[in-house]
Amino acid sequence: MWRARSQGPKEYCGVFGVYGHPEAARLTYYGLYALQHRGQESAGIVTSDGKHLHQKRAMGLVPDIFSERDLKGLKGHIANGHVRYSTTGSSVLGNAQPFIINYAGHGLCVGHNGNLVNAHELRRHLEKEGSIFQTSMDSEVVMHLLARNIHMGFEEALVSSLSQLRGAYSFLFMTEDTLVAARDPQGFRPLCLGALGDAYVVASETCALDLIDARFIREVEPGEVVFIDKNGLRSIKPFTRQRHAHCIFEFIYFARPDSYIFGQTVYSVRRRQGAQLAEEFPHPDADLVMPFPDSGNYAALGYACAAGLPFEMGMIRNHYVGRTFIQPSQDMRDFGVRVKLNPVRELIKGKKVVIVEDSIIRGTTTMARVQNIRNVGAAEVHMVVSCPPHRFPCHYGIDFSTKGELIACNHKVEEIRNLLGLDSLGYLSIEGLLESTSASRQGFCLACFDGEYPVPVDENAGKFCLEC
Template identity: 45%
Template sequence: MQPFYAHPFDDDKLKEECGIFGVIGVSDASNFTALGLHALQHRGQEAGGIVSYDPSTGFNSARRFGYVRDNFTKADVMETLPGSLAIGHVRYSTAGSKGATAIRDVQPFFGEFSMGGAAIAHNGNLTNAAALRRELIERGSIFQSSSDSECIIHLMARSIQKNISERIKDALRRVEGAFSVVAMTRTKLIGVRDPLGVRPLVLGRIGDSAWALSSETCGLDIIGAEFVREIEPGEMVVIEDGKVNSTRPFAPAKSRFCIFEHVYFSRPDSILGGRSVYETRRAIGVELAKEAPVDADLVCPVPDSGTPAAIGYSQQSGIPYAMGIIRNQYMGRTFIEPSESIRNMGVRLKLNVNRALIKGKRVILVDDSVVRGTTSRKIKDMILEAGAAEVHFRIASPPTAWPCFYGVDTPERSKLLAATMTEEEMREWIGVDSLKFITLNGLYRAAGEANGRDDASPKYCDACFSGDYPIAPLDKLEEGFQMKAAE
């Protein structure tokens, strides 16, 4: 099999977690699932998998590296996945082995129990997975993968409950961290969100009696499903015979949805918490222009994630919006392992400056985040080489100073630029005329909280900015991670 390589120049962004999708009540569920996963491809490009159930063939599965379009549009694959019930998963490895050899880590995972089989797909990260894994191995469990998600299957196997739905509840009560889950039995489609609702999950209807679960509403749109509602934090839905049954298996908790979903992870055409992701990102640009104005000639996005915020910045400031940087749309994230000479071209393989527009201009560049800062330096160099008079960076999120342990692949803290430098030091290191980040209060205002962040009871998980972790990262603390000192 040809290896799948992550794009070598995308290592300066926080990586999307995973995308999950499920459908019940349609004759070709695996095809619907493949379409849903295609819409969620931005959440994971490393690998994907689908499990389906058909009474005549039982459970069937296919797991592949690479894009959905390259694997789950082929007749010889889809014909092996018959049935009216299916779930799927697209992956970026946030836990477990990384690389082309770890096919065993590709979800959904499947287990055969005394009352029948079940498959499960998980978006998020379990913060007590290492401790659970040790306990389960000591009690005789044999793990097939290095993924934290497999713990759920083993916990289900050890439950004494009499049906799969109750075993899932048992298992998820033992885990800590962030999880949105889709699961399936022979007759049921199941969806669950963790008590804090850190990761998203939505419910959609197809016609009169078919249903779908998806990480985002864009997954429903592609199959023509009607968005019904979000699965609520701490809620479990079981869909069978065209009916949706809802329960609350966890103790009540105040929700802490990941605010970076609004900033970067989710597609701009999705709806989160009743808000358009695009509109929130545009509002971030408006807040940025209010908080960090600067005299300039052009507002240019760093494509594509900086585009809505750049539009908002332009609208608020009155400075013309322009496409000063053009993205190579055919690059994708797969790339032949590059030679050193090609690698040295760096970001130029992905982005190119519109020289005729930029020359002699004072340019505001709007990007979604700064992680290591290496890409920001390269983009600044390209803009200056094209003849820009000044370069000003405006960042549509606060400084990323803390790693995420809830399903986002974040560098260790020492490699986060904002963890080791002040804003002025970052400006000097990147080499721009000015550098400003939106404040955390400004980000909250853009996300619909008129009074900004309530420090005593914040609405969102913003740990990557604030160091305020709503769920203790037990495994990382055991490894020596130092939490932010109480102020």
């Protein structure tokens, strides 16, 4: 079997938890279903009935992993769920989360979204002290730190452990009787709180709250640790306030458009990105504006409205494509592209087309899609991109961890235009991107665009940046 690897960027994980509901496992199943876009390699749910932890973890998609029988077997009123994306070499069941340890007669599990840039350093130190690791995940590091400090009591041990971490983390911890949400002081990844009757819910994105009809309470603040137990919800902020560094790529690509993150609705931000592109790169003679669905849809809509041009779905997506395909023959080299998206010939033939894309990372898939547009007879093919060029690797939880993977690192914009076979190519400026979010540079991480990393990264950080 041949597994198709998408050329789009991948975000590593999504977390979802419930406290105080008799159907905690089922609600978590639905929540993970809503967060499936954040990770498609593995998923897991751990529940607690107040005395024991029950778990189900497996490789694959949420609906393929959990059966009705599984959900009935996951007993308890507390649940911790996780979806994960991993790269080749780390896509194994042992790295699926939530990750569980048993210590001093008690169970503890964790789900993690993000990436710890000092994980290798901490792991090396812990191994010298006698710790034995079961996985290659950086998430396991915090569990070893927690176990070593547990004599302080759970809360103090957790704060002490988190204080040693550097990088991006939205953690969801669970013991037999407590659910804990923690977000790094920079606030790289989104995390929110909700309520469903008397129960509390924690999720990576608000779209997961909507699916179970939970009420959005607020976002977990950067540097905040929230404890949820039989006494209700309690919050502490044990860390020194630091400059926020929300991942701006959540707005561009990762988060679902119906989610509310970092104080704004993703849909609105993406439409404003498109409108800003129309101002920076107008094409008044174009016949139509179209996206490469689905991630470019909302920026394309914003561009078309701002430019006064027709918005058309010039490519149709096949929504029933699985994750594996029978390997095509050599004379079907673009099969992997055409099986997912196919151009509408009569709409495009003879037309001047403006394609709005959310990002160009490696360029391979974009090149094939542009060629498909050419093949059906487009007169001109222009492209605008709703973010600046990706010139620097990400060390905080996105799967472009080396410069060699980034087409914009090795080529100027005009060279990229030529390689992709375009008549013109325009990237949204950093200033325009920030304008579309109505925020200043200080509130976001822009490292993949400008190389200014808000949390310092040493040369060995890449060792773990693929093992989130």
